[in-house]
Amino acid sequence: MFIINCPYCGDRDQTEFSCHGEAHIPRPTNTATMTDEEWGDYVFFRSNPKGYHRERWLHDHGCRRWFNALRHTVTDEFVATYKVQDPRPQIPGDGDQS
């Protein structure tokens, strides 16, 4: 059971939160011209890394704000939690920002 640092509230117990999968997947703006494959990729396909993962969390039973987290899926360490509009924090040991 994690302790998660809500960017608005601070450290709280995991029971107050829910995780909603990979972050930074914007809804396409050209849906009318997308192929079924492209659309399917947006709706269904997510990366599932063994390692660092940027993901969306909701502080359901708290401030009800959505935010992002950079978490390691094996060690469960939260490198950072950040607001939706904040720049992406760097992955430890990784030069680029992607």
Added chain:
Amino acid sequence: MSQSQRLSQGGMIDRSKPISFAFDGRQYTGYQGDTLASALLANGVRLMGRSFKYHRPRGAIAAGSEEPNALVQLETGAYTEPNTRATCIELYDGLVAKSQNRWPSLEFDIGAVNSLVARFLPAGFYYKTFMWPASMWMTYEKFIRKAAGLGVSPVEDDPDVYHGTYAHCDVLVIGGGPAGISAATAAAGSGARVMLLDEGSEYGGALLGTSDNAAAKSYIDSALGALGQSENVRLLSRTTATGYYDYNYITALEKVTDHLGPGNGGDAPRQRFWKIRAKQVVIAAGSIERPLIFADNDRPGMMLANAVGVYINRYGVLPGNDVVVFTNNDSAYQVALDASAAGATVTVVDTRRNVSADLKSKLEQNNIRLFEGHAISSVQGGKGVESVRIMELSADGESLQGQAWEIVCTCVATSGGWTPSCHMFSQSGGKLKYEESIAGFIPDSSRAKNSCPNVSAGSCNGVFTTQECIAQGVEAGISAAGAAGRSGSVPSVDTFAVNEIPQGAIAPLWLVPTVHPVGEGKAKHFHDFQNDVTAADIHLAAREGFVSVEHLKRYTTTGMATDQGKTSNLNALAIMANIQGVSIPEVGTTTFRPPYTPLTLGAVGGQESRELFIQERKTPMHEHHVASGAVFEDVGDWKRPWYLPKEGEDMHAAVQRETLAVRESVGMLDASTLGKIDIQGKDAVKLLEMVYTNNWQKLAIGSCRYGLMLNEHGMIFDDGVTTRLGENHYHMTTTTGGAARVMNWLEEWLQTEWPEWEVYCTSVTEQWAVLAINGPKARDLLRDLTDIDVSKDAFPFMTMREGTVADVPARVYRISFTGELSYEINVPARYGKHLIEALTEAGKKYDLVPYGTETMHVLRAEKGFIIVGQDTDGTVTPHDMDMDWIVSKTKEEYLGNRAQARVDTRREKRPQLIGLLTEDPTVVLPEGAHIVAEVLDKPPMPTIGHVTSSYMSPNAGRSIALALLQDGINRKGETVSLSMMDGTVHKAKVTDTVFVDKEGVRVRG
């Protein structure tokens, strides 16, 4: 035979307090301070149960929570608890226990015939024999469960009370032996807030089982006394850490009043479940002795060597007058000395040939015989060991040789070495490493999980002398306190030494050879006593290719019993390693999982049981419904009136009456539970445009519109009516069950995708009490109570008006879920009760009838209005629902738009909503009934659809149904067949979905 094995003196029992108890219907006496196991042993009772699979006679082999054999059914009736370990049950007056796995009696057991047919019950037996046909499993299972299985669950409600509680601390110390006590002392001295847990009734761990435990006790008492004085220390005895989870979240079970006996706890709960968040954890969980595995090593009287020492020294019980100590390491020599001092005739059989001169001379001084390089080759005695035969081991340890010697004995104290208890460390995510010098796994602190900062100390970390344990404890306590930010002056902690002989140079012998190869001959070599798994089973698993440790475990079930293989896992791994010719760490370990020891579900539930299990939601009108005799239905967490029977009416009669009344006069429904969301902001309409399929730009202020919500798969997930209250102000309604889901949906998109939009959503479900009045007399009734002009032209269908109703402020929405002239009157929640009372009174002259959700369902089905979640199931598009009319053809974008153009959502022959009229109008089809393409003699039959809603409709004068049918819209007019579970077949005509007032005149009346 009164306490024949009780020593005349010694032990930590209180001989001034005799306690009487019953086991298998016989009365015995023990003393305060006994466990059930120690008291039975004191009375000469070695046979305590039968084994799981073969029903072999078994006795206690341990003195602690690792006990695999002595599981009893404790107490009777509502208080009964199965599978409790006799070694952990503190004796109390009037205790009643029964042995398990035997029928008709422990002494004579029919199931023991399993022993004779053991050849046919090898590992994987259940998988192989009962794999096919699956239908026969049902038959076999009954017999297997009866013949095997452990204890019996109570059938009555649990009369006990349980508590759950939370705690935070700087340093949590798991285990109150010498390492744990010194760690707690050091940490507390450094200024840390400390919790110290121990599963026993007394602190001290292994010290309590030593021959100088009196001196140890005063050492422990003084340490605990000092800890008890400290304000920042919480001591919890009888408390087992059951689980270790991420971020140092530890659960622990405190047995608060179990030791007093059922019903004697007073106001205290029976058990308390602790949920602890610790900055740092010191694991001082101790170690568990392993048995040596030899032929028929499960006979009652066979015990772990340390258990024999504990029974002698702590409980003043000599488990046998003639004791054979069988060992491959030095630690059991202390037990030989203790047993000899207690008056037993003792023989030591050591598999090693290099016993130290010091040990040899100690044995000589006490007239203890020693056989070096020998091993037990066979055991005589069925219900208890009577003698053992020993033979010389070959130099390579692979075979026995020479002459067999027979030694008469009633107790065999066996030690195969010590296994550090790494459960907590492993549960925390840490990895183990194999330590050759102790022949066991210990925590690899370099591979701990960073999010679970902990340090192991004492014998769970592979050091076995008391002084080493204390030293490691002190170090761990100081470092944990420091890591938690408490680095006060480092305290000095007293050390202490006891009579003990450390394990020394262990010579692993994982499987003692027999004259027959393993698996041949009658003898069995048990490693997992509780699940009756033998070395031969591991050989079989290896032959059949189940060599991976995870496969081995599941195939043989080794380590999968309630003791989780505390005494058996390492032996099983080692035997597999030998078979494969690899090292033990190459075989690996299985994962340790919570709980460490079994725990009651009652404790996990804590006080959140019965009426506190789930919060019930009640509307502001609830009291009125109760007074009206409503029968309630759970809708989500809400209690909603289901139907309101009059004297002598059953549900069917009440619903038929209510349904007719709505269309004849006027009905009244509490609709307060509908989800309600207040939406404001200049971009509010943009949000509606995105989340609904239809157009919202032109909705006039004061007007209402129905909307469907789709997810991005294009599937319907909610519906409701939204009203424009002002320029940038909307009132959205959702289904009762979908209220929270829709609120989350709106917030998610607004916060993550369109954060720049100015829209604010507020849940107002509980702020409004809502009463829907429907029927031809609804307008007359409302007119009597309101200042709103309710004339047809002034207040048309799908509009909202504000004013007062029954003298309280109200918003009245002229919308309808029944197809009747309807008004949904919303008043602030505090006026809900007033509103329904005023309407009830005013409604008398209009024959106003209150109705419930069942009638609502019938009324809406008569009109073909869908219920999301009943007529839809998450795979249904608006087109499938024949609702193309609500999907905008002009909007560029909305959620779920693109998905409707996918190949699959556009394909032909998708299931579509249609009406069904049975040929026999009295037949009400069961919901879920399948429409079949062709009727066959028996299932399976090709299915082409299913019934989603079905009722007897008094207004249609017959049964009606809604169904999803492949290509349904094109099949209207056809007749289809529905096959029932009992084999009957109904025919029904495919129709449209509106059964009453097809032109929709009434709603606009």
